[in-house]
Amino acid sequence: MSIVDTVLTGLDSELAGLRDTYRQLHRHPELSFQEHGTSQLVAEKLASFGYSVQHIGGTGVVGVLANGEGPTVLSRADMDALPVTEATGLPYASTVEGVMHACGHDVHVTALLGAAQLLAQGRDAWSGTFIALFQPAEELGGGSQAMVDDGLAAKVPRPDVVLGQHVMPLPAGVVATATGPVLSAGDSLKVTVHGKGSHGSMPHMSVDPVVLAASIVLKLQTIVSRETKPGEFAVVTVGALNAGTKSNIIPDRAVLLLNIRSYDNKLRTRVLDAIERIVKGECAAAGSPREPEFEFYDQFPLTSNDAGVTEKVTAAFTSHFGGAAVQHASRQTASEDFSRIPDAFGVPYTYWLLGGCDPQTYRAAAARGTVEQDIPANHSPFFAPVVEPTLSMGVQSHVAAALAYLGPN
Numbered sequence: 001m002s003i004v005d006t007v008l009t010g011l012d013s014e015l016a017g018l019r020d021t022y023r024q025l026h027r028h029p030e031l032s033f034q035e036h037g038t039s040q041l042v043a044e045k046l047a048s049f050g051y052s053v054q055h056i057g058g059t060g061v062v063g064v065l066a067n068g069e070g071p072t073v074l075s076r077a078d079m080d081a082l083p084v085t086e087a088t089g090l091p092y093a094s095t096v097e098g099v100m101h102a103c104g105h106d107v108h109v110t111a112l113l114g115a116a117q118l119l120a121q122g123r124d125a126w127s128g129t130f131i132a133l134f135q136p137a138e139e140l141g142g143g144s145q146a147m148v149d150d151g152l153a154a155k156v157p158r159p160d161v162v163l164g165q166h167v168m169p170l171p172a173g174v175v176a177t178a179t180g181p182v183l184s185a186g187d188s189l190k191v192t193v194h195g196k197g198s199h200g201s202m203p204h205m206s207v208d209p210v211v212l213a214a215s216i217v218l219k220l221q222t223i224v225s226r227e228t229k230p231g232e233f234a235v236v237t238v239g240a241l242n243a244g245t246k247s248n249i250i251p252d253r254a255v256l257l258l259n260i261r262s263y264d265n266k267l268r269t270r271v272l273d274a275i276e277r278i279v280k281g282e283c284a285a286a287g288s289p290r291e292p293e294f295e296f297y298d299q300f301p302l303t304s305n306d307a308g309v310t311e312k313v314t315a316a317f318t319s320h321f322g323g324a325a326v327q328h329a330s331r332q333t334a335s336e337d338f339s340r341i342p343d344a345f346g347v348p349y350t351y352w353l354l355g356g357c358d359p360q361t362y363r364a365a366a367a368r369g370t371v372e373q374d375i376p377a378n379h380s381p382f383f384a385p386v387v388e389p390t391l392s393m394g395v396q397s398h399v400a401a402a403l404a405y406l407g408p409n
Contacts, residue, residue: 003407004320004400007122011114011395018114018391021045023092025106029081029099032137033146035059038079038109042134045113049120051132054155057147059136062156065120070128071405074159075115075398076341077108078138087381103378104167104356107385109134111165111354111394118399119406126406129157133341141186141300144340153344161309162342162349163401165394168332169375169383170355171362172390175321175397176329177314177352181263183303184233186335187272187296189258191216193283194290200248210243212286213254216279217241220258223274234271235261235333261333265302300335306348313350316404317397329353334378350401354394356385 021041030038039059046053051063059079086093086100094100116132133156137143170176193216195209217238228234236258243254258275262268279292317326329352342349355362357375365374376382 002320003125004316004403006125007118007399007403008396010118010121011392014114014117015392018110018395019387021113022106022110022387022391025109026090026101027092027095029094029096029101029106030079031083031099032080032140032143033058035079035136039134039136042079042109042113046116046132049117051116051120056152056155057136057143057150060143060147060150061134062152063116063132064156065116065123065130067123067129068127070126071160072129072131072157073161073163073402073405074131074133074341075112075163075402076133076135076338077112078105078135078143079109080105080137080139080143082139082379084379084381088384090384100381102380102383103139104383104385105138107167107354107356107390107394108165110391112398114391114395115398115402118395119402126403128406130402130406131156131159135341138337141298141335141337144337148340148344152341158345159347161405162345162347163313163398164338164349164351165354165397166336166351167356167385167390167394168353169357169371169377170327170353171357171359172355172386172388173359173393174325174327174355175317175352175393176327176355177305177310177317177350178329178331179305179307179310181302181304181331182329182351183332183334183336184261184263185265185268185302186298186300187260187268188298189260189275190295190297191256191258191279192253192293193256193279194253194288194292195251195286196289197252198250200250203250206250207287207289208250209252209254210250212282212288213241213243213256215286216256216282219278219282220275223271223278227274228267228271232267233263234267235259236271236275261335263302263331300337301339301343303336303339303351305350309348310350312404313352313401316400320396320400352397354390354397356390358386
C-alpha cells in the first residue's frame with residue numbers, strides 16, 4: 001500500500017460528513033469578505049482535527065499541523081460566493097437571496113477540510129508541516145492580498161511549496177495539470193473622459209463625450225487585431241459605457257469599464273500602455289477640456305505554474321489515479337489571486353483543475369461537439385458540480401499532492 005493509500009484509508013468513512021458539509025456551505029453562501037459563518041465552521045473543524053488555528057486577513061483562516069522534521073506544504077482553498085441567483089433546482093440550493101456558490105468554492109473548502117482531516121489522522125505516515133489556508137474574497141481579487149497585508153508570511157511557517165486547485169466544467173473523476181501559464185492575468189479599468197455639456201440641439205457648443213467614448217471603443221479593438229502579434233493572447237473588453245441622462249442633453253463626461261486579460265506580463269504592460277495612449281489621443285483629437293482619468297480595480301495576477309512542482313505533483317496524481325484520470329490542462333482565460341500567496345513567501349507553486357461535471361453528461365455533450373453550449377460554466381446560475389466523485393477526487397488530489405513532498409523520498 002502506498003503512503004497516499006495509507007492516509008486515504010479513512011476517506012470512505014468521512015465522505016458522508018464531507019457531503020453534509022458541502023451541502024451546508026452551498027445552502028449558506030457568503031459574499032467576499034463576509035464569509036463569517038464559513039470562517040467559523042472552518043476554524044472549528046481545523047481545531048478539532050488538531051491544527052493550530054488563527055484568523056488572518058479578516059475572515060481568512062489558517063491551520064498549521066506540525067508533524068516533525070521535513071518540508072512544509074501549504075494548500076489553499078477560497079471561500080467566497082457570488083452575487084448570482086441560483087437556478088439549479090438542487091434540493092440543497094442557496095437559501096440566501098441573490099447569492100450563490102456559482103464558482104465551486106464550496107467544493108474547494110470541503111475538499112481541503114477533508115484532506116486536512118485525513119492528513120491529521122494519518123500523521124504516522126508522513127513527516128513535516130502541513131498548512132491549510134482558507135482565503136476570503138477571491139472573487140474581488142483582494143482576499144489573498146488582505147492575508148498578505150495582515151502578516152501572513154510572518155505568522156505561519158514558510159512553505160517550501162504552495163498548492164491549489166479549482167473545480168471546472170470538466171468530467172468529474174479527472175484532474176488536469178499544466179506547466180507555465182494556466183490562468184490569465186486580469187485587470188479591470190475604469191476610464192473617465194471629459195467633454196463639455198450642452199443642449200442637445202446645440203452640439204456645436206459642446207465637446208460630446210458620447211461621441212468621444214464611441215471613438216475610443218472602436219479604436220481599442222485595434223489593440224488585439226493590429227497591435228498584438230498573431231498567436232499571442234490578449235483580451236480587451238469594454239463591458240460598460242455610461243454617459244448622459246436625457247436625450248436632449250449632451251453630458252460633460254462618459255465612463256467606460258474595461259476588462260483586460262493576458263498570459264504574459266510584458267504583453268500585459270504593452271496592452272495597458274496602448275489603452276492609455278489611445279484614450280489620451282482620442283481625447284486630444286476631440287478637444288477634451290480635461291485629461292482622462294484611469295482607475296484600476298479587481299486586478300488579478302498571472303497564474304503560472306512552476307515546472308518542477310507541476311511535474312512532481314502530476315507524477316503523484318498519475319501514480320495514484322492512473323494516467324487516464326490525469327489530463328493536460330488547457331489555458332483558462334479566467335483569473336485568480338492565488339499566486340499572491342506563494343509570491344509573498346517567494347516559493348514555487350502549482351495550481352490544477354478538478355473536474356466537476358457529470359461524466360455521462362459531459363461525454364454526451366462532447367460527442368455532439370456542444371460542451372461549451374451545454375455544460376454550465378463557472379459563474380453561471382446553473383453551475384452545479386456533481387457531489388461525487390468531485391468531492392472524493394478533490395480530497396484525494398490535495399492529499400496526493402501534499403504527500404509528494406511530505407512522504408518519504
